[in-house]
Amino acid sequence: xxxxxxxxxxxxxxxxxxxxxxxxxxxxxxxxxxxxxxxxxxxxxxxxxxxxxxxxxxxxxxxxxxxxxxxxxxxxxxxxxxxxxxxxxxxxxxxxxxxxxxxxxxxxxxxxxxxxxxxxxxxxxxxxxxxxxxxxxxxxxxxxxxxxxxxxxxxxxxxxxxxxxxxxxxxxxxxxxxxxxxxxxxxxxxxxxxxxxxxxxxxxxxxxx
Numbered sequence: 001x002x003x004x005x006x007x008x009x010x011x012x013x014x015x016x017x018x019x020x021x022x023x024x025x026x027x028x029x030x031x032x033x034x035x036x037x038x039x040x041x042x043x044x045x046x047x048x049x050x051x052x053x054x055x056x057x058x059x060x061x062x063x064x065x066x067x068x069x070x071x072x073x074x075x076x077x078x079x080x081x082x083x084x085x086x087x088x089x090x091x092x093x094x095x096x097x098x099x100x101x102x103x104x105x106x107x108x109x110x111x112x113x114x115x116x117x118x119x120x121x122x123x124x125x126x127x128x129x130x131x132x133x134x135x136x137x138x139x140x141x142x143x144x145x146x147x148x149x150x151x152x153x154x155x156x157x158x159x160x161x162x163x164x165x166x167x168x169x170x171x172x173x174x175x176x177x178x179x180x181x182x183x184x185x186x187x188x189x190x191x192x193x194x195x196x197x198x199x200x201x202x203x204x205x206x207x208x209x
Contacts, residue, residue: 027069034171034204035062038084040104041196044180045088048192049136050097053090060084061200067112069208075112077126081105083177083198092140100138102193104179107131108155120163130155132179134193149191153178167208175200 040057065079088100110128117123130153137146157175164170181195 030208031066032206034202036202040086043194044196050090056087095141
């Protein structure tokens with residue numbers, strides 16, 4: 001909830017910049033980086049890693065992205081995304097679990113639909129595929145436990161872009177990534193991590209060539 005309020009406040013701040021810009025957005029290649037707050041659902045740990053206990057899914061995430069804008073209304077993004085770390089503890093049936101963490105990262109490719117508002121400000125929506133990896137580790141019943149799991153699931157998001165020069169722009173985004181659950185992409189075995197949504201609220205900059 002706190003992250004949602006901060007995102008809404010940032011949206012209002014961005015809107016205040018619209019009237020002052022003279023920059024012009026152009027088609028072509030771009031690269032950039034963003035960072036912000038991530039929230040990982042409790043389901044990432046409950047069921048497979050712990051059967052009872054607590055999960056802290058608040059973390060920090062970031063991404064490095066690049067892409068190509070083909071038309072005024074269409075681009076393709078490719079991003080290396082680090083969604084941060086969830087912490088958990090409790091019990092796995094009768095065994096105590098302590099010091100648990102789940103790190104999540106992956107590659108995301110998405111189609112981006114763009115709605116230009118004026119020459120410097122645009123809104124966008126995206127949908128794509130997130131190829132993720134989750135690495136969990138803890139101490140279960142006094143013994144060290146770790147697992148690394150892989151999969152691919154849908155992602156989507158909304159955002160806005162403000163072009164403050166011809167080449168530079170700022171991005172404010174909300175993205176949701178689905179991770180965990182299902183079978184491991186390599187072994188075919190059921191994953192210990194549960195099916196969970198991860199929200200990333202980020203602010204970043206992009207450079208257009």
